[in-house]
Amino acid sequence: xxxxxxxxxxxxxxxxxxxxxxxxxxxxxxxxxxxxxxxxxxxxxxxxxxxxxxxxxxxxxxxxxxxxxxxxxxxxxxxxxxxxxxxxxxxxxxxxxxxxxxxxxxxxxxxxxxxxxxxxxxxxxxxxxxxxxxxxxxxxxxxxxxxxxxxxxxxxxxxxxxxxxxxxxxxxxxxxxxxxxxxxxxxxxxxxxxxxxxxxxxxxxxxxxxxxxxxxxxxxxxxxxxxxxxxxxxxxxxxxxxxxxxxxxxxxxxxxxxxxxxxxxxxxxxxxxxxxxxxxxxxxxxxxxxxxxxxxxxxxxxxxxxxxxxxxxxxxxxxxxxxxxxxxxxxxxxxxxxxxxxxxxxxxxxxxxxxxxxxxxxxxxxxxxxxxxxxxxxxxxxxxxxxxxxxxxxxxxxxxxxxxxxxxxxxxxxxxxxxxxxxxxxxxxxxxxxxxxxxxxxxxxxxxxxxxxxxxxxxxxxxxxxxxxxxxxxxxxxxxxxxxxxxxxxxxxxxxxxxxxxxxxxxxxxxxxxxxxxxxxxxxxxxxxx
Amino acid sequence: xxxxxxxxxxxxxxxxxxxxxxxxxxxxxxxxxxxxxxxxxxxxxxxxxxxxxxxxxxxxxxxxxxxxxxxxxxxxxxxxxxxxxxxxxxxxxxxxxxxxxxxxxxxxxxxxxxxxxxxxxxxxxxxxxxxxxxxxxxxxxxxxxxxxxxxxxxxxxxxxxxxxxxxxxxxxxxxxxxxxxxxxxxxxxxxxxxxxxxxxxxxxxxxxxxxxxxxxxxxxxxxxxxxxxxxxxxxxxxxxxxxxxxxxxxxxxxxxxxxxxxxxxxxxxxxxxxxxxxxxxxxxxxxxxxxxxxxxxxxxxxxxxxxxxxxxxxxxxxxxxxxxxxxxxxxxxxxxxxxxxxxxxxxxxxxxxxxxxxxxxxxxxxxxxxxxxxxxxxxxxxxxxxxxxxxxxxxxxxxxxxxxxxxxxxxxx
Ligand SMILES: Cc1cc2nc3c(=O)[nH]c(=O)nc-3n(C[C@H](O)[C@H](O)[C@H](O)COP(=O)(O)OP(=O)(O)OC[C@H]3O[C@@H](n4cnc5c(N)ncnc54)[C@H](O)[C@@H]3O)c2cc1C
Numbered sequence: 053x054x055x056x057x058x059x060x061x062x063x064x065x066x067x068x069x070x071x072x073x074x075x076x077x078x079x080x081x082x083x084x085x086x087x088x089x090x091x092x093x094x095x096x097x098x099x100x101x102x103x104x105x106x107x108x109x110x111x112x113x114x115x116x117x118x119x120x121x122x123x124x125x126x127x128x129x130x131x132x133x134x135x136x137x138x139x140x141x142x143x144x145x146x147x148x149x150x151x152x153x154x155x156x157x158x159x160x161x162x163x164x165x166x167x168x169x170x171x172x173x174x175x176x177x178x179x180x181x182x183x184x185x186x187x188x189x190x191x192x193x194x195x196x197x198x199x200x201x202x203x204x205x206x207x208x209x210x211x212x213x214x215x216x217x218x219x220x221x222x223x224x225x226x227x228x229x230x231x232x233x234x235x236x237x238x239x240x241x242x243x244x245x246x247x248x249x250x251x252x253x254x255x256x257x258x259x260x261x262x263x264x265x266x267x268x269x270x271x272x273x274x275x276x277x278x279x280x281x282x283x284x285x286x287x288x289x290x291x292x293x294x295x296x297x298x299x300x301x302x303x304x305x306x307x308x309x310x311x312x313x314x315x316x317x318x319x320x321x322x323x324x325x326x327x328x329x330x331x332x333x334x335x336x337x338x339x340x341x342x343x344x345x346x347x348x349x350x351x352x353x354x355x356x357x358x359x360x361x362x363x364x365x366x367x368x369x370x371x372x373x374x375x376x377x378x379x380x381x382x383x384x385x386x387x388x389x390x391x392x393x394x395x396x397x398x399x400x401x402x403x404x405x406x407x408x409x410x411x412x413x414x415x416x417x418x419x420x421x422x423x424x425x426x427x428x429x430x431x432x433x434x435x436x437x438x439x440x441x442x443x444x445x446x447x448x449x450x451x452x453x454x455x456x457x458x459x460x461x462x463x464x465x466x467x468x469x470x471x472x473x474x475x476x477x478x479x480x481x482x483x484x485x486x487x488x489x490x491x492x493x494x495x496x497x498x499x500x501x502x503x504x505x506x507x508x509x510x511x512x513x514x515x516x517x518x519x520x521x522x523x524x525x526x527x528x529x530x531x532x533x534x535x536x537x538x539x540x541x542x543x544x545x546x547x548x549x550x551x552x553x554x555x556x557x558x559x560x561x562x563x564x565x566x567x568x569x570x571x572x573x574x575x576x577x578x579x580x581x582x
Numbered sequence: 583x584x585x586x587x588x589x590x591x592x593x594x595x596x597x598x599x600x601x602x603x604x605x606x607x608x609x610x611x612x613x614x615x616x617x618x619x620x621x622x623x624x625x626x627x628x629x630x631x632x633x634x635x636x637x638x639x640x641x642x643x644x645x646x647x648x649x650x651x652x653x654x655x656x657x658x659x660x661x662x663x664x665x666x667x668x669x670x671x672x673x674x675x676x677x678x679x680x681x682x683x684x685x686x687x688x689x690x691x692x693x694x695x696x697x698x699x700x701x702x703x704x705x706x707x708x709x710x711x712x713x714x715x716x717x718x719x720x721x722x723x724x725x726x727x728x729x730x731x732x733x734x735x736x737x738x739x740x741x742x743x744x745x746x747x748x749x750x751x752x753x754x755x756x757x758x759x760x761x762x763x764x765x766x767x768x769x770x771x772x773x774x775x776x777x778x779x780x781x782x783x784x785x786x787x788x789x790x791x792x793x794x795x796x797x798x799x800x801x802x803x804x805x806x807x808x809x810x811x812x813x814x815x816x817x818x819x820x821x822x823x824x825x826x827x828x829x830x831x832x833x834x835x836x837x838x839x840x841x842x843x844x845x846x847x848x849x850x851x852x853x854x855x856x857x858x859x860x861x862x863x864x865x866x867x868x869x870x871x872x873x874x875x876x877x878x879x880x881x882x883x884x885x886x887x888x889x890x891x892x893x894x895x896x897x898x899x900x901x902x903x904x905x906x907x908x909x910x911x912x913x914x915x916x917x918x919x920x921x922x923x924x925x926x927x928x929x930x931x932x933x934x935x936x937x938x939x940x941x942x943x944x945x946x947x948x949x950x951x952x953x954x955x956x957x958x959x960x961x962x963x964x965x966x967x968x969x970x971x972x973x974x975x976x977x978x979x980x981x982x983x984x985x986x987x988x989x990x991x992x993x994x995x
Contacts, residue, residue: 329893331894360750360751364751365750365751366689366693366750366751366752367751367894368750368751369714369715369896369897370714370744370747370748370750370896371714371715371747372715373747373748373750373751374747377747377750538715
């Protein structure tokens with residue numbers, strides 16, 4: 053029997069981690085799933101790759117900050133070889149003078165460091181975190197389930213809304229007003245009201261802007277902070293790094309699917325979603341003309357590509373075409389992965405802090421400058437960075453004594469004035485120089501490196517515009533608006549088509565949640581078709 | 583609208599239900615002082631503007647669909663009479679016109695409108711509605727099929743953005759050609775005979791909804807047996823540059839039979855025909871501030887224009903549900919008793935508010951106040967009769983009375 057004659061219960065387009073999570077849940081429920089991936093490897097932006105022979109790094113995403121243990125348990129990923137190397141990584145805001153800050157400042161020593169920089173901030177920190185956690189607590193239940201669709205099935209919607217209103221009321225007048233001011237505010241406004249130390253402000257502002265097309269002064273960035281907090285809380289509140297690098301996660305998911313009745317097929321780019329004359333999904337066609345049939349299709353691509361390119365707007369209502377036309381996917385970033393002959397020495401850093409998530413962001417002004425530079429298609433004078441040492445967590449990532457460094461650079465223009473080809477080296481040099489301010493020996497220890505410019509990230513990971521999330525996570529593109537009425541998981545424009553990527557609720561980052569929720573929708577609502 | 587015909591023996595005091603004897607002064611005495619908002623100023627001239635202006639004796643103009651058009655030329659009474667007894671020529675160039683062409687024009691239109699476009703032959707016209715996802719009307723108009731792959735859609739309001747969003751993914755072009763095309767409505771009992779003399783037998787014999795190419799003074803004209811002014815009427819579609827020639831020629835050659843008619847007479851005639859007007863009798867889904875103010879075709883009594891079986895189109899799912907559920911609102915024609923022109927808006931069923939009249943007028947031929955009103959469907963089945971709270975404009979004071987009203991068949995005349 054030829055392979056395209058095989059009947060599947062469901063087809064998943066794209067083997068990014070969300071597509072794989074969705075497929076794995078379906079496979080676990082006994083469905084025959086086929087995952088089709090355009091690239092030669094699974095994982096999307098979540099892959100482990102060689103920088104040079106024997107030196108491995110997480111090529112794209114490099115940190116699990118919101119990966120829910122619940123999914124690990126549901127899918128028994130440990131059985132399929134998935135293991136975390138670290139589960140409790142701290143954030144280290146690097147300081148030029150060695151007075152680094154560790155966040156969250158939970159231990160006495162960490163608070164002492166904060167006090168050392170600013171006694172006032174040390175006092176403000178606890179109440180601030182409590183407050184923002186309360187706000188995140190309000191959002192969290194909305195991210196844990198599929199959002200209700202207005203109109204039909206409004207009962208659940210009503211319950212959810214009432215529960216939200218009740219919790220909102222319970223907050224008390226002062227908190228409510230504060231939240232009202234908070235949501236549309238910029239993170240800089242919020243932080244300037246609360247703290248004085250530029251470093252802690254920058255460190256907190258990083259979580260509000262990383263991966264977003266926003267600087268600390270952008271209105272709405274405070275909301276991004278709350279959103280990320282809620283995502284982190286769902287995941288247990290800790291950052292971690294998997295053994296084998298980020299790529300180990302999709303690999304384990306793919307193994308699970310392969311061991312079930314499902315199948316993951318790489319080098320299979322989907323060109324079209326097939327629709328029957330009565331408006332139901334029938335399957336897909338690949339660019340090489342191969343057809344696969346299934347009554348259910350889940351797409352882990354962003355809504356725009358899914359609906360406009362693969363489905364075709366002829367199947368959409370004009371309201372939907374308009375909505376998708378204005379879907380914003382910005383916030384390009386770059387990656388630099390380095391192979392080092394030894395551990396880069398940073399003055400004042402304690403041993404365990406080498407396993408942390410380092411931030412190079414001295415103050416919010418530098419961050420805002422980097423954002424503004426990117427908006428103008430220019431390079432930042434002082435690049436902003438998030439750094440992880442994969443080899444610190446995973447000794448297999450480098451030969452003994454050697455190390456790898458993964459540098460994520462937000463606020464890098466997709467289209468660079470003068471062109472990326474001409475300015476790659478200049479950019480790399482700027483970044484290495486900037487790291488050397490903190491780790492002066494890095495230049496001597498450097499043996500190899502790879503740079504991924506935004507266009508390369510787009511090409512290699514299939515991330516449109518080199519953005520993180522398949523669509524900005526601003527208020528108008530989250531929750532019910534991700535991606536919008538009649539376009540979300542459970543009520544697509546054609547029957548049997550679901551979105552399961554980070555372009556749908558509850559959004560981006562390595563969370564697997566869009567995939568999990570989409571699978572739940574298929575299994576609950578769509579069970580009649582499977 | 584001026585008081586053009588009052589039954590001489592009519593005295594409002596005969597109504598024993600006079601609500602107020604000593605009423606406050608008329609509110610509309612101060613109407614002229616109303617401020618005009620900047621976005622309300624619409625003064626685009628039609629291609630016939632200067633020619634219409636020379637025969638417009640009253641200098642009463644109306645802003646209509648973004649254009650300036652005469653309200654009356656000489657008097658409402660004479661223009662209305664022409665429409666009923668002889669023939670009238672009206673400038674309808676203010677209509678919005680879209681040209682839709684290309685290999686997938688038909689597929690696009692199938693998706694856009696609720697009616698089956700595949701069944702529309704070349705040189706035919708059909709009234710169409712287009713709806714949003716919720717089944718609410720976004721716009722309505724008349725669709726002409728000019729060629730196998732070319733259509734013209736004439737509407738009121740601006741819907742280019744909606745058409746573009748719908749056309750996404752179809753191999754067809756949508757162009758706004760409003761400014762390049764004039765439209766003259768020829769209507770009235772003598773219209774057919776005028777058409778025969780000027781354009782020939784083929785035009786005169788056109789059945790309703792059909793269209794044909796003809797020529798006048800070497801100008802190509804497309805003539806359709808369409809229009810909202812009466813059963814005996816044509817619409818003459820002509821290049822904007824040629825429009826004045828046709829206009830002048832028709833009026834000159836048939837001056838005994840044919841008069842120009844302004845918007846006031848046309849609107850009154852439309853009301854008598856019982857035809858609801860977009861933007862007046864109901865709001866388009868895209869401009870209704872309150873979504874409740876938008877209507878489905880079923881609520882307009884235009885269910886016959888929805889073909890749920892023809893395949894997918896915008897709003898089909900919602901319309902199927904709406905049909906099953908039944909219309910909450912119904913657009914109806916009302917005839918209000920009492921032989922004097924009255925102003926009214928609210929419609930009551932017994933003492934309960936049932937809905938609102940959106941177009942009202944005094945029909946001399948029926949000698950009655952008539953209206954188009956949107957009322958709650960459930961009130962149609964009620965035993966109690968309808969009534970309106972009418973105001974009779976007097977010199978300074980208003981007289982008020984409750985007048986019985988009854989649902990009338992459309993067209994009323
Ligand atoms: C450089 C970078 C760094 C990041 N760092 C982090 C981080 O440290 N921590 C974190 O939590 N998040 C990070 N993110 C965000 C995170 O990686 C994304 O949110 C996440 O990968 C999205 O996963 P996804 O499965 O929804 O979509 P994707 O990973 O985009 O998966 C989509 C898949 O579909 C495939 N595809 C595309 N078109 C077709 C087609 N026509 N047919 C078949 N297959 C197709 C693509 O090749 C891809 O594999 C980072 C993102 C980037 C770009």
